[in-house]
Amino acid sequence: MSQTDNEVIDSKNDDVAEILDTVQKMPDEKQEEVMVSLEMHYGPIPHPAILEKYDYLDPGAAKQIIDNGVAESEHRRSMEKARLHKEVKDKQRSQYLGFAIGIIVIISGVVLIMNGHAITGTALSGVTALGLVGAFTGESQKQEEPSVSEETSNPDIS
Numbered sequence: 001m002s003q004t005d006n007e008v009i010d011s012k013n014d015d016v017a018e019i020l021d022t023v024q025k026m027p028d029e030k031q032e033e034v035m036v037s038l039e040m041h042y043g044p045i046p047h048p049a050i051l052e053k054y055d056y057l058d059p060g061a062a063k064q065i066i067d068n069g070v071a072e073s074e075h076r077r078s079m080e081k082a083r084l085h086k087e088v089k090d091k092q093r094s095q096y097l098g099f100a101i102g103i104i105v106i107i108s109g110v111v112l113i114m115n116g117h118a119i120t121g122t123a124l125s126g127v128t129a130l131g132l133v134g135a136f137t138g139e140s141q142k143q144e145e146p147s148v149s150e151e152t153s154n155p156d157i158s
Contacts, residue, residue, distance in 0.1 A: 045069040095136070102132040 023031055045051070045066055055062035109125025112118075 044072060098132070098135060102128055 051062040105128040109121040112121030
């Protein structure tokens with residue numbers, strides 16, 4: 001979930017809290033009246049009562065809206081899957097290229113040592129070997145996105 005999505009959800013949670021605070025300040029009999037009729041809905045598809053009104057205005061519109069919501073969800077999942085697949089392929093490619101470059105530099109260092117440049121060859125091979133060990137055993141630099149909180153996992157409050 002992106003930062004923008006989290007901000008929208010936080011804004012909606014603030015709106016809900018503000019509404020509930022307003023209702024709690026009302027007299028008891030008015031609170032009951034409001035709470036009986038207060039209903040909130042959050043999700044990619046409109047509330048069933050709204051869908052019913054769309055269908056009344058244009059028969060079949062509700063089905064089109066639902067089908068669109070389902071298609072949008074499937075598309076989002078396929079895009080996420082493609083992005084993940086690309087990230088895995090990029091990571092593999094970078095590891096293969098890093099390994100190949102490391103081997104080439106180490107072999108170059110050995111050739112330098114064999115040709116009488118022991119200090120230069122040792123430094124080149126040693127630094128490269130240490131760098132490769134660090135790269136393949138070290139932790140990833142990329143920070144993971146925080147997980148979605150339980151507050152946002154309940155899309156329908158009734």
